[in-house]
Amino acid sequence: MAPEDTSLPLAMVSLILHFSWNWVGLAISDSDQGTQFLSYLRTEMEKSMLCFAFVNMIPLNMRLYMSRAEVYYNQILTSSTNVVIIYGDTDSTLSVSFKMWTSRGIQRIWVTTSQWEVTTSKNDFSPELFHGTLAFAHHHAEISGFKHFIQTVNPLKYSDKYLARLEWMNFNCGVSAFMCKTLRNCSSNDSLGWLLAQTFDMAFSDDSYDIYNAVYTMAHIYHETLLQPMDNKEKSQMQRLILPLFQMNSLLRKIHFTNPVGNRMNMNQKEKLQPEYDIFQIWNFPNGLSLKVKIGMFSPYFPQGQQLHLYEDILEWATGSRQMPPSMCSADCGPGFRKFRQEGMAACCFDCSPCPENEVSNETNVDQCVKCPEGQYANAEQIQCIDKAVSFLSYEDPLGMALTLMALCFSAFTSVVLGIFIKHHDTPLVKANNRNLSYTLLISLIFCFLCPFLFIGCPNAPSCILQQITFGMVFTVAVSTVLAKTVTVLLAFKVTTPGRRMRYYLIPRASKFIIVICTLIQIILCAIWLGISPPFIDIDAKSEQSHIIIVCSKGSTIVFHCVLGYHGSLALGSFIVAFLARNLPDTFNEAKLLTFSMLVFCSVWVTFLPVYHSTKGKVMVAVEVFSILASSAGLLGCIFIPKCYIILLRPERNSLQKLKEKTSY
Incomplete structure (x- = not known):
């Protein structure tokens, strides 16, 4: 008569998920029924990613159980779970174990069936933290007249064991130790009507409801029997009700009806209906009293996700909160x-x-x-x-703005120096230092100072190519011009003697050849650079977390370093030649100035390489721009500032008479 608990595991898992639990213990009887329940429950829990903190299968044999009782107790005592599922018969060793756990003060949320409602009495009660029982009972409607009967019955008129115990519990009457039938010290007019004020369960228990249905089933069988036509009309009505077992069994398999409560009954095993469950919350009070409240129900016939329905208002009234204590193996991992x-x-x-x-x-x-x-x-x-924000060396950036102002100031100052030299082109100072080479060097330095404008601003494909090619070419012209000036000084005093025509013929041609040949070599290097792997736009989204860096990649780094190395070799050659000519006698000998300018130039670019390779993004671009400005400023300052000083502030030293005096000396 009792329906199978095939949907009970799903109902329990639905409740566990509703309260956001994922770490539960399980204590079941070590029987076929318990093993089957464990199999169903494990399947449902694995589907929902829930875990067992422990599984205690309590043996039915009392001797075997007693040998392991402390192990089971310690396991549940030390477990971190707050929720334990209890499933099994109440007259088994599992009941003994459960009573021991509760009597020793283990407080957990017990999830079980309605037959486990009665727990050990406690003398303490802590309403601030819920530790009680959530019981699943088969759903059935209220039986008409049952509540009124319970409330008006006088227990002294019945010898029912259950009523006697109920009277002893609530009226403090004595009950004999053996049969629990004799009631003493009780008023003959007492009834259970006062229990209406309490939340007392007036519905049938599952076992009583099964008996109720069994009685009605047999009634329907006998009713059907009486309605069947009989061949032997002489049989009495009583004889017709005496059925053989095989005939009784056949009728049971076919019987189906709706009981007075309104629930369908079907005895066909192949068409067994899945039960619905009412969910009760039970609190244990001192002196054996308990409070039982229906907080929801579960129906397997509703769509997935809507099968469990809890009465949130009643739950909040019963517990003081809609949130149950947590039962999780690990704390939640929040965002991040x-x-x-x-x-x-x-x-x-x-x-x-x-x-x-x-x-x-x-x-x-x-x-x-x-x-x-x-x-x-x-x-x-x-x-x-x-x-990510797009990042490049822009004109609005403080660093880019500072470099832009420096480039403009230096290019303007170089233009002023060029104007001074052009204005005083007939003076001995300008003539003595090869004014054509000075003009060429100053013009190349103006382009060197303007070159950073190709590096500042949002890069594009043409600017990436132009900035490196222009940088390579104008610096080659500038350094080769310095080399030509140093070679001119050396040739003027070492190769020829003063007064010969060959001196005036050789010196201009040597300087032109040096500039042209050096520049041609750089043009070849740049052509190889463009042919092999030219510069291109590089979008770097990894170097900085919050920025996308747009820079110009050098393309072939080998050729880029060859261009820098070629500049360095020209500068080193100029430095060596100028160093050799530093002590040659001449009034306006600039060999010392050229030596110092090449020393500054080489120092800047030697420092540039390690700093350049240790930076990224716009700082790397800024380092290259600063090196261009610093090295160009070094050439301008070391070579031309002393001459401008003499031209503008010491004009008496810029005369032919002064030149002759120094020469005779």
Whole structure:
């Protein structure tokens, strides 16, 4: 008569999920029924990613149980779970174990069936923290007249064992130790009507309801029997009700009806209906009293996700809150973290690990963080991806603005120096230092100072090519001009003697050849650069977390370093030649100035290389621009500032008479 508990595991799992539990214990009888329940429950829990903190299968044999009782007790005592499922017969060793746990003060949320409602009495009660029983009972409607009968019955008129115990519990009457039938010290007019003020369950228990249905089933069988036509009309009505067992069995298999409560009854095993469950919350008070409140129900016939329905208002009234105590193996991993499982741990047990760099999680208990797209980065909390800002050396940037002002000032100052030299082109100072080479050097320096404008601003394909090619060419012209000036000084005093025509013929041609040949070599290097791997736009989204850096990649770094190395070889050659000619007698001998200018130039670019390779992004571009400005300023300052000083402030030294005096000396 009792329906199978095939949907009970699903009902319990639905309740566990509703309260966000994932770490529960299980204590069941070691029987076929318990093993079957465990199989169903394990399947449902695995579907929902729930875990067992422990599984205690209590043996039915009392001797075997007593040898392991302390093990079971210690296991539930030390477990971190707050929820324990109890399933089995109340007259088994499981009941003994359960009473021992509660008597020793173990407080848990017990999830069980209605037959486990009666628990050991407690003398203490803590309403601030729920520790009670959630019981599942088969759903059936109220039986008409039953509540009125319970409330008006006088227990002294009945010898029913249950009523006697109920009278002893609520009226403090004595009950004999053996049969529990004799009631003493009780008023003959007492009834149970006062229990109406309490929340007392007036419905049938599951066992009583099964008996109720059994009686009605037999009544229907006999009713059908009486309605059947009989061949032997002489049989009495009583004889017709005496049925053979095989005939009784056949009728049971066919019987189906709706009982007075309104529930369908079907005895066909193949068409067995899945039961619905009422969910009760039971609190145990001192002196054996308890409070039982219906807080919801479960129906397997509703769609998935709507099968469990809890009465939130009643739940809040019964517990003071709609939230149950937590029962989780591990604390939730909030946004910005991910679950990290160690080997051998249950699926519900994990550690929380921060998301890796540039990965986010905006949900709770995620297994993997999500990597931000290429154009975004993770915020500090790693819960959101933010669009990266585009970064390049712009004119609005303080660094770019400072370099722009420096380039403009130096190019303007160089133009002023060029104007001074052009204005005083007939003076001995300008003539003695080869004014054509001075003009060429000053013009190349103006372009050197203007070259940084190709580096500042948002890069594009043409500017990336022009900035490196222009830088390579104008610096080659400038340094080769310095080399030509130093070679001119050396040839003027070492190769020829004063007064010969060959001196005036050789010196101009040597300087032109030096500039042309040196520049031609650089043109070949740049052509190879453009042919092999020219500069291009490089979008760097990885160097800085919050920025997308747009820079010009050098393309072939080998050729780029060859261009720098070629500049260095020209500068080194100029330095050596100028150093050799530093002590040659001449009034306006600039060999010393050229030597010092090449020393400054080489120092800047030797320092540039390690600093350049240790920086990234716009700082790297700024380092290159600063090196261009510093080395160009070194050439301008060391070679031309002393001459401008003499031309503008010491004009008496810029005369032919002064030149003759120095020469005779």
